[in-house]
Amino acid sequence: MTASESKVFSRASGLAAWKQVADSIEADIAAGRISPGDRIAPEAQLAERFGVNRHTVRRGLADLAERGLVRATQGSGTFVEARPLAYPIGLKTRFSEVMAKAGKEARGELVSAEHGNADAATAEALKIKPGAPVLDMLTVNRADGVPLSLARTFLPLPRFLGLEQIFATKGSLTKAYKKFGLDDYKRLSTRITARPAAADEAQMLDIAPGRTLLIINAINVDMDGKPIQSTLSRFVADRVELVVER
Amino acid sequence: MTASESKVFSRASGLAAWKQVADSIEADIAAGRISPGDRIAPEAQLAERFGVNRHTVRRGLADLAERGLVRATQGSGTFVEARPLAYPIGLKTRFSEVMAKAGKEARGELVSAEHGNADAATAEALKIKPGAPVLDMLTVNRADGVPLSLARTFLPLPRFLGLEQIFATKGSLTKAYKKFGLDDYKRLSTRITARPAAADEAQMLDIAPGRTLLIINAINVDMDGKPIQSTLSRFVADRVELVVER
DNA sequence: CTTTATTTGTGCGTATGTATC
DNA sequence: AGATACATACGCACAAATAAA
Numbered sequence: 001m002t003a004s005e006s007k008v009f010s011r012a013s014g015l016a017a018w019k020q021v022a023d024s025i026e027a028d029i030a031a032g033r034i035s036p037g038d039r040i041a042p043e044a045q046l047a048e049r050f051g052v053n054r055h056t057v058r059r060g061l062a063d064l065a066e067r068g069l070v071r072a073t074q075g076s077g078t079f080v081e082a083r084p085l086a087y088p089i090g091l092k093t094r095f096s097e098v099m100a101k102a103g104k105e106a107r108g109e110l111v112s113a114e115h116g117n118a119d120a121a122t123a124e125a126l127k128i129k130p131g132a133p134v135l136d137m138l139t140v141n142r143a144d145g146v147p148l149s150l151a152r153t154f155l156p157l158p159r160f161l162g163l164e165q166i167f168a169t170k171g172s173l174t175k176a177y178k179k180f181g182l183d184d185y186k187r188l189s190t191r192i193t194a195r196p197a198a199a200d201e202a203q204m205l206d207i208a209p210g211r212t213l214l215i216i217n218a219i220n221v222d223m224d225g226k227p228i229q230s231t232l233s234r235f236v237a238d239r240v241e242l243v244v245e246r
Numbered sequence: 247m248t249a250s251e252s253k254v255f256s257r258a259s260g261l262a263a264w265k266q267v268a269d270s271i272e273a274d275i276a277a278g279r280i281s282p283g284d285r286i287a288p289e290a291q292l293a294e295r296f297g298v299n300r301h302t303v304r305r306g307l308a309d310l311a312e313r314g315l316v317r318a319t320q321g322s323g324t325f326v327e328a329r330p331l332a333y334p335i336g337l338k339t340r341f342s343e344v345m346a347k348a349g350k351e352a353r354g355e356l357v358s359a360e361h362g363n364a365d366a367a368t369a370e371a372l373k374i375k376p377g378a379p380v381l382d383m384l385t386v387n388r389a390d391g392v393p394l395s396l397a398r399t400f401l402p403l404p405r406f407l408g409l410e411q412i413f414a415t416k417g418s419l420t421k422a423y424k425k426f427g428l429d430d431y432k433r434l435s436t437r438i439t440a441r442p443a444a445a446d447e448a449q450m451l452d453i454a455p456g457r458t459l460l461i462i463n464a465i466n467v468d469m470d471g472k473p474i475q476s477t478l479s480r481f482v483a484d485r486v487e488l489v490v491e492r
Numbered sequence: 493c494t495t496t497a498t499t500t501g502t503g504c505g506t507a508t509g510t511a512t513c
Numbered sequence: 514a515g516a517t518a519c520a521t522a523c524g525c526a527c528a529a530a531t532a533a534a
Contacts, residue, residue, distance in 0.1 A: 019365075023376075026366050084439065089490055119269070120276060190490035193330065194440035194458045194483040198312070212440045212458055237440040244335055244436035244490055262521070288499060299523045304500085320500045321530030 017052050021060030024050070029069060029080055036082040040070065043078070084238060085143065089216075090245030091186050095141055096172045104143040107171045111138040111204065113164035115157065122154045125219050125230035133157035137164055140204055141233075147205045148240055151233040160228075177228070184223055191217040194237065205236055212237035263298050267306030270296070275315060275326055282328035286316065289324075314484075330484060331389065335462075336491030337432050341387055342418045350389040353417045357384040357450065359410035361403065368400045371465050371476035379403035383410055386450055387479075393451045394486055397479040406474075423474070430469055437463040440483065451482050458483035 025046075028034050040046075043061070047054040061078055064070045072078040088098055099106030116136040123130040135155040140147050153173070155163060159180070166176040177185065193215045202209040214235040221227050235242075261269075271292075274280050286292075289307070293300040307324055310316045318324040334344060345352030362382040369376040381401040387394050399419070401409060405426070412422040423431065439461045448455040460481040467473050481488075 023365055030366055086437075120272065191332075192438060192460070192488035192490065193314075193486075194460050195314075196442075196458060212442060214438070214440050214460075240439075242438035244438065264521080290499080301524090302522060305521085318500060319531080321498075321532075323499065323531090 017050075018056050018059035018063065021046065021050055021052065021057055022063045025060065025064060026069060034080050036080050038080050039077040040080060081238075084241040085148070086243050087148075087235070087240045088243045088245045089187075089190055093187060093245075094174050096174055099143050102143070105145075107142050107145075108167065108173065109140045109142065109171070110164060110168040111140055113137045113168075118154065122230055126154065126156050126227045128156055128227075135160055135163060137167065139167070146239065147207075147236065149233045149235045150201055150204050151231050153229055153231045155229050156227070173229075182222055182228065185220050185228055186223070188219040188221045188225075188227065189217075192242065193217075197234070201234055205234070207236055214240065214242065216242075263296075264302050264305035264309065267292065267296050267298065267303055268309040271306065271310060272315060280326050282326050284326050285323040286326060327484075330487040331394070332489050333394075333481070333486045334489045334491050335433075335436055338430075339433060339491075340420050342420055345389050348389070351391075353388050353391075354413065354419065355386045355388065355417070356410060356414040357386055359383045359414075364400065368476055372400065372402050372473040374402055374473075381406055381409060383413070385413070392485065393453075393482065395479045395481045396447055396450050397477050399475055399477045401475050402473070419475075428468055428474065431466050431474055432469070434465040434467045434471075434473065435463075438488070439463075443480070447480055451480070453482055460486065460488065462488075 025034075025040065028040075034040055041049070043054050043057045046057045050057065061070060061072060065072055065078075069081060070078050071081050085102060085104070095108070096106045114136050116134055117131045118126065118128055118134045120130050122134060123132065126134070128134075134157050135153075137153045137155070139151050139153065141149045141151060163176050163180065166179050167173060170176055177183075194212060195215060196210045197205065197207060197213045199209045201213065202211065205213075214237050216231075216233040216235065218231045218233065219227055220229045220231070271280075271286065274286075280286055287295070289300050289303045292303045296303065307316060307318065311318060311324075314327055316324050317327050331348060331350070341354070342352045360382050362380055363377045364372065364374055364380045366376050368380060369378065372380070374380075380403050381399075383397075383399045383401070385397050385399065387397060409422050409426065412425050413419060416422055423429075440458060441461060442456045443451065443453060443459045445455045447459065448457065451459075460483050462477075462479040462481065464477045464479065465473055466475045466477070
């Protein structure tokens with residue numbers, strides 16, 4: 001590994017030394033010379049390569065860490081972070097299609113499904129009477145086996161009776177809808193918040209409790225504008241990046 | 247077995263006792279009988295009122311807390327949470343207009359402003375050459391004095407030279423743009439992630455370190471499609487709820 | 493500053509009804 | 514039928530944090 005891979009370091013460029021270090025490593029990542037998961041050179045080695053003090057290297061790495069490009073682990077090294085999966089949010093967002101486009105295999109796993117009664121919020125979302133029967137499904141959605149989100153979905157019940165069994169085998173809500181003669185649907189509303197993961201959520205998503213979750217509250221309607229589902233999705237924040245589509 | 251039950255509470259309704267407690271309190275909140283900021287009755291008192299054990303009340307309160315309706319503080323009480331401010335994200339989102347609509351007074355406070363050089367990511371966002379001059383502003387945006395977000399905004403520099411001085415007095419980026427002959431602009435892209443707040447961020451946003459932040463990476467362009475700003479906004483997650491506009 | 497009362501948080505034990513094997 | 518597991522509910526006690534005296 002020669003220093004020729006990196007840009008030339010200039011003392012008199014006006015740019016702070018730590019910034020030049022950071023920019024150089026960022027360029028290495030952007031150009032694919034170092035890939036997600038790779039350990040970058042130890043700080044001492046970087047200091048020698050750039051001809052700066054280790055403190056200067058650390059300042060640069062801190063800048064990259066703050067922007068989420070690398071993550072330092074004491075005693076182990078500094079690693080290039082996996083770029084989070086871009087997850088589009090738009091009028092017609094389909095989990096399975098989004099994943100297929102990203103070259104990932106999407107699969108929804110049914111954790112539980114039960115018949116319940118709509119509480120005030122769910123009733124308003126689905127435009128049904130409070131206490132009306134709903135299908136209450138809990139699913140874990142994975143991309144290539146890695147849990148991305150934990151979703152609780154409410155569906156109005158006379159209409160989608162038995163949908164959970166189709167979902168369980170197909171692993172896709174879109175496909176399950178087709179069995180009910182519903183070929184197309186769209187997003188009515190999307191609301192986004194974030195909070196730390198509770199113990200049970202962490203367990204199902206295979207993360208440590210307290211890790212950040214992106215909470216998405218979505219309502220989908222059929223082409224007649226009739227609500228067909230109200231979903232509370234909990235995404236592992238450092239595995240996805242939500243992209244708002246226009 | 248005795249008939250000394252509370253009016254809404256029914257032992258043999260099939261609904262779990264804790265759920266009935268939760269529903270009853272939720273109804274009180276929905277009906278405005280208790281308002282955001284109010285302390286609800288102590289657990290012991292609620293237990294007596296509903297004729298159940300305190301554990302049962304706690305189970306119900308835990309349900310409400312998980313849904314963000316209340317927040318318990320040890321030694322102090324359980325309080326009704328303020329509903330987070332709905333923050334629309336769309337093609338033309340203006341902080342000041344959004345706040346005015348919500349009946350809040352919006353004000354951007356300039357923390358720092360300096361001339362810098364675009365790093366790789368900023369350069370790509372603004373479609374300028376890496377290292378090109380940019381205005382690097384750090385602002386805290388408040389609604390009625392409460393910090394909602396901390397934003398780092400990069401603007402291309404020959405074009406917006408001196409904008410920071412106008413922003414400092416006006417407290418609004420939209421107004422500052424007008425002084426540069428830019429009357430209208432639109433959102434090109436919005437990317438959303440989330441993570442805990444660092445110490446310095448927490449201090450400026452008046453929250454505890456580690457509280458969850460919603461990170462929004464936005465690029466705005468003028469009506470010719472030319473990028474005019476790249477902003478990294480850090481919203482206090484439990485003060486706002488992002489609403490994706492269609 | 494110390495003391496005291498209030499309030500939430502936690503633990504353990506007991507009992508019961510309901511599924512499930 | 515029996516055994517087992519699980520969720521629900523109750524009772525008591527104490528710890529920890531907060532607020533008021």
